């Protein structure tokens with residue numbers, strides 16, 4: 433019997449407590465998963481007093497994926513390279529940091545039979561989630577990446593960080609209204625990923641601009657998972673692309689976190705729970 437949790441702020445729209453607790457009940461496990469919405473000034477107290485809660489594992493979300501690293505006793509290789517952590521395993525009072533976001537992204541492509549080796553990718557945005565995407569792409573063998581980013585500096589920093597370990601050719605284009613800027617790079621890309629919050633509930637009418645080109649054969653991956661069918665994906669499908677919703681990334685990063693905490697494989701169970709909750 434153990435307590436697991438999620439820390440971040442705000443957390444009102446998180447699916448994690450619902451699906452984690454549904455899974456524990458289905459498996460007749462006496463575990464419990466709780467959301468801890470922590471304002472930044474509470475973070476220090478939370479970690480200093482963590483032993484009072486007897487927590488076995490934590491998920492970390494926006495805006496603390498890098499900030500929590502200072503409280504860790506040990507970092508996995510992925511966290512060391514990415515400088516971002518979304519899972520903490522607490523063993524005998526020691527805090528061990530993992531990153532399963534990149535795995536969730538890779539696994540979502542793998543189940544659709546999409547290989548990354550030698551492919552070209554295009555990424556909208558350069559925030560925290562883009563870093564996991566870049567890591568997964570580079571690890572999977574993507575050779576060229578183009579970023580279209582409002583803050584190019586952030587894209588360059590992650591290219592330096594990850595490119596040190598997994599060399600990759602990268603180009604960064606300053607985000608502008610003029611989408612002619614990206615016509616050629618996007619038309620040469622095999623995988624196109626939205627890592628911005630554009631299209632996320634309640635702003636479901638927004639989407640990153642896509643040039644007027646044929647998209648057949650390309651894979652469009654939207655990290656936004658609420659709604660499941662974003663405008664970005666609907667538009668891409670109408671032009672012939674294959675669409676993948678961020679719900680799969682969320683599902684597989686969560687399954688991987690459970691396998692780290694409980695030393696077992698939970699992918700099939702998590703898939704069943706997501707189906708039961710009509711999330712996939």
Ligand code: NAP
Nearest residue numbers: 557558559560561562582583627628629632655678681682
């Ligand atoms: P973040 O660190 O705040 O990064 C957001 C990125 O989008 C930044 O590059 C930001 O640019 C850019 N952006 C925001 N609004 C924009 C706009 N109007 N026009 C152009 N660019 C804009 O957030 P994050 O953690 O990366 O999360 C991004 C999205 O991914 C969220 O919707 C989140 O729910 C989703 N996500 C999904 C999963 C999953 O498992 N499916 C996992 C993680 C995140 P600036 O840097 O200039 O602000």
